[in-house]
Amino acid sequence: WSITRSDSVLISWGESVSHTGASSSSSPVSTTLEVTGSKLPLQQWSLLHHLPAHSDLDIYGCSDLAISPEIIQALHSLKSLKLDIRDSDHAELIEWFTYLTSLQQLSLLNYNKLEELPGKMRQLTQLQSLTLLECRSMTSLPEWLGELTSLTKLEIVCCPGITTLPHSIQQLTNLQQLEIRDCHRLSMWCEAEENKIKLAHIGQMRTEDKATPREPGEQAEPAEPQHSGRMRF
Numbered sequence: 096w097s098i099t100r101s102d103s104v105l106i107s108w109g110e111s112v113s114h115t116g117a118s119s120s121s122s123p124v125s126t127t128l129e130v131t132g133s134k135l136p137l138q139q140w141s142l143l144h145h146l147p148a149h150s151d152l153d154i155y156g157c158s159d160l161a162i163s164p165e166i167i168q169a170l171h172s173l174k175s176l177k178l179d180i181r182d183s184d185h186a187e188l189i190e191w192f193t194y195l196t197s198l199q200q201l202s203l204l205n206y207n208k209l210e211e212l213p214g215k216m217r218q219l220t221q222l223q224s225l226t227l228l229e230c231r232s233m234t235s236l237p238e239w240l241g242e243l244t245s246l247t248k249l250e251i252v253c254c255p256g257i258t259t260l261p262h263s264i265q266q267l268t269n270l271q272q273l274e275i276r277d278c279h280r281l282s283m284w285c286e287a288e289e290n291k292i293k294l295a296h297i298g299q300m301r302t303e304d305k306a307t308p309r310e311p312g313e314q315a316e317p318a319e320p321q322h323s324g325r326m327r328f
Contacts (some may be wrong), residue, residue, distance in 0.1 A: 103191040106139050122262050127151040127175075134158060143169040151175035151200075160191075167194045174199050181205035189213040197274075199245075202226040209233055215244050226250040233257055241266030248272040251281065264293060271298035279304050 118253070125255070126147055130140075136159040137143075143166060152173055160180070162170075171194055181202065192215040199221055203209070210232050217239045223246060227233065227309060234256040240246075241263025247270060251257060256278040264270075273294065275282050283303040284290055 096126060096131070097129045097131075097175065106135060106141055127153065129153040129155070130157060131155040132157065134305070137161060137241055138163045138166055138297040142165075145171075148172040149174045149197075151177075153177040155204075156181070156237045162190055162194075170195065172197050176200070177202040177204065178206075179204040181207060189215055191292050192219060195219065198222055200224040202228065203230060204228045207232055211235065212237055212240070214239070219243060221245055224248040224250075226230045226252070227254050227257075228252045230254045231256060235259070236261050238263045240264070243267070244269060246270055248274075250274040250276075251278055252276045254278050255280070260290075262293070265296065270296070273297050273300045275300075275302040277304060 126165055128142070128146055128150065130153070132155070133140075134157075137157070138161060143152075146169060149172055151171070152175070154177065156179055157234065158278070170193055174197065176191075176198055177200075192213055196218060198219050201216075201219065201222060201224070203226070205228070207230070209230055211234070214237070217237075220243065222243050225243070225246060225248070227250070229252070231254065233254055236257060238261045240261055244267060248266050249267075249270060251274070253276070255278060257278055260281070262321075273285075277287060285300065285302050286296060
């Protein structure tokens with residue numbers, strides 16, 4: 096499902112379901128819901144209450160993402176979350192991570208106000224994949240990252256303020272894939288001989304820089320949302 100700047104669909108989904116006679120038994124086992132450019136507060140997204148368990152939620156450019164007890168209940172079994180959060184409030188989003196304990200995949204995009212990962216993320220013990228893209232104010236990764244022992248993939252893209260990985264990276268013994276792109280100083284750190292031993296347990300490591308490394312004040316083109324195979328509204 097892909098919903099772009101269509102707040103009426105988000106808020107009236109329950110009514111449309113009842114009018115068409117659809118039931119929860121006819122819903123798919125899981126799905127991917129992508130919402131782009133909504134001005135409607137997330138607390139009013141009726142569609143979330145009809146989202147099947149173990150689904151994926153992608154949010155791009157939505158301004159009000161404050162949660163409520165009802166929304167928490169609707170999202171507690173979410174499997175994958177992708178947040179493009181350039182226009183969202185930092186404090187609102189920190190609360191998300193307290194409740195999404197079933198989350199397996201998390202992508203934070205364009206989180207320019209974030210200087211460090213929220214400590215409440217350490218509760219995401221089932222997390223298998225973490226992607227940070229264009230988090231330009233972030234200057235380091237926390238030592239508690241080593242507590243996310245289910246992590247198999249770590250991807251850091253266009254985060255020039257991150258220059259090293261924490262010592263606890265060695266505790267992530269299930270980590271099979273580390274990708275560093277357009278993070279010039281972090282790539283250099285990973286390639287240094289004295290640091291390679293800290294990363295020796297990782298199955299696949301890739302570091303990549305463009306010809307001219309960007310400085311923190313420069314901008315990169317944001318990733319385009321993928322719509323293939325989804326219903327649009």
